[in-house]
Amino acid sequence: MEQAISFTEENYLKTIYSLSKQNKGKIANLSIAEKLHINPATVTEMLKKLNEKNLIDYNRIDGAALTSQGESLALKVIRKHRLWETFLVNKLSFNWDEVHEIAEQLEHIQSDKLIRQLDKLLGFPKFDPHGDPIPDKNGQLPQSQAFPLVSVEEPGTTYKLIGVANHTTAFLQYLDKIKITINDKIEIKEIHEFDHSMVIRIGNRTAVMISSEVAKNLLVSAQ
Amino acid sequence: MEQAISFTEENYLKTIYSLSKQNKGKIANLSIAEKLHINPATVTEMLKKLNEKNLIDYNRIDGAALTSQGESLALKVIRKHRLWETFLVNKLSFNWDEVHEIAEQLEHIQSDKLIRQLDKLLGFPKFDPHGDPIPDKNGQLPQSQAFPLVSVEEPGTTYKLIGVANHTTAFLQYLDKIKITINDKIEIKEIHEFDHSMVIRIGNRTAVMISSEVAKNLLVSAQ
DNA sequence: TTTAACTTTTGGGCAAACCTAATGATCATT
DNA sequence: AATGATCATTAGGTTTGCCCAAAAGTTAAA
Known part of the structure; x- marks a missing residue:
């Protein structure tokens, strides 16, 4: 069958x-x-x-x-997509805003061995270049304690950027422009009540202002 | 257009x-x-x-x-196919008899940058794992002085295996079995007139007999 | 040179994915 | 509970790439 x-x-x-x-x-x-x-x-x-x-x-x-069968197939495709994205960024020097379209093609290549070996070549990564969790060969997703930066209520604390919730080229290029990338430290300096925009400090650079729309798409973890 | x-x-x-x-x-x-x-x-x-x-x-x-347009497209696909085969063998530890089917899929992925970067990662290889020439980005094929082993008339000389003219799994697995692989030295010990079978010495191992059908598919160069 | 064998083409069909236009259901609101 | 608005479905069509069977054309051998 x-x-x-x-x-x-x-x-x-x-x-x-x-x-x-x-x-x-x-x-x-x-x-x-x-x-x-x-x-x-x-x-x-x-x-x-x-x-x-x-x-x-x-x-x-x-x-x-x-169905569970359908979900397991979906996870397989997602696993392939995210492994290929990781390959493109880590091995072929692609920028994170250039990989989506190509991974959309590569995710349909059929070969279990190919994916096993690719996973190995990449060192069994748990997250792709956008911070998205990579399902393992059994379809298990790694745990992530990511939450959107916009959900923070009080300024003063420092977080770490561990993912993005929006994968459009426009958004990723905006992040490149304000020079923030995965694993950067983000300190919240101010939160403006009325529109929930924020002033943040990335690493130890000059503070920048971001809209709540941006903050919604920045996924962070404590410290 | x-x-x-x-x-x-x-x-x-x-x-x-x-x-x-x-x-x-x-x-x-x-x-x-x-x-x-x-x-x-x-x-x-x-x-x-x-x-x-x-x-x-x-x-x-x-x-x-x-047409020249058609040929240039064909060469582009062949370039991709052979680069992917090289990737699978050199980077993902595939055996040369396992890569064809997967490369048949990968050769259709569209991204010039992907191929440029893959070429670079592999160190701009000129030949794939079967010894087939890889067209460069302009569609130029590298020169190869390969000729089929069967064309040799006299025993006594040593050649180098630089390619195969048959890519079936069966043939490649036969070569694995007699333990001959690309770049091996082949010394011709005997040539049997009537069926043009040969006795050859691979490296410095015990001599083996091969049929002319096999010799036809072994591409060698002088010394 | 004529027949037999083989190759190419035509014509009619099918399945996968898509479309548009129109109809049928459902929902939210008064 | 009626009424728009929105969403889902049906019906009929298209394109791509494939099939088969039969007809037409070509080549080779008797």
Whole structure:
């Protein structure tokens, strides 16, 4: 019963997985359509098909939810994506804002040995260049104590940047511009009540102001 | 006029290129069909399409021949294929008989920078793990003075194995079994007239007998 | 040179993913 | 509970790349 899975199907599973992690509620066809830039009608067809294949549970009322089989496939694709991103940055000197598109292609390459060996070459990394956790070969995600910087209420404390919640080129290039990168220390100097913008000090450089929108997308841990 | 090219089209171009290098004559639809394991009718359709796109010159009488544009695309794919094979063997500890299928997938990944950086990581190799020449970024193939071992007429001389003309798993595993690999020295001890089988000495080990079929697929250079 | 064997092409079809336009459901609000 | 607004689905179409069977063209051998 070897069930072949197409690139397209893998992309749907990945999308459903990531939507299910961000919005806790029902996964609407429309949100899948928007994320994949395709027509909702197409989504309906594909969800029916994935349902048939037992990769998702789907009905009009509850929307789509991955079955355990579907989730494990999604995690496999995500694992590949994040390992390839790590490879591109760590071994091929890519910048973190250049790797997404290429990893979107590489994530569909099929070879278990390839991924095992790549993982080894990279030293079994737990997080990718954006701080996203890399599922292990069993689909287990490493624990992360990341929380968004915007959730901090009081100034005075120093945190460490361990990830970003937005992977757009625009955002990553903004971070490059204000010269902040993974593992940098961030000290909160001021929090402005009315718009929740912040003044932060990165490392021991001059303080900069960031909007709450930016703070929302900076994932930090204590100290 | 950015002309997108599909995986399938790339595979046709690559196939036409390699057929044109081995058989000097006309490239028949049927030989393409056999190599790609598809129906001849499908080949006719695709050749027409590639002709439309100016990637090949095609007509029923002369068969298919790459245009310069088509050849340059074919060489690009071959470059990627061979660089990826080199990566798999040199960086990920694959055996040379395991890399073909994976490289068939990887060769279609689109990113010029990726290939530039991969080339650099590998130290700008000129030949892949099977001794096949890797086209440079301009599509230039390095010179190779390889000739098939079978073409040697007299015993007594020592050669160096620099490539293989057959990439099947079966042949490569046979070579592993008789423990011969790229760069090994081969001394010809005997040549049997009637079937052109040979007795050869690999390095300084015990001599072994090989058939002319094997000798045909061993590419060597002087000393 | 004519028949047999082989190759190429045509014509009709199929499956995967996509689309648009129109219809049918559901939801939120008055 | 009716009414818009929004979302999901259906129906009919497209493109790409494949198939088969039959027809047409080419080549080679009798």
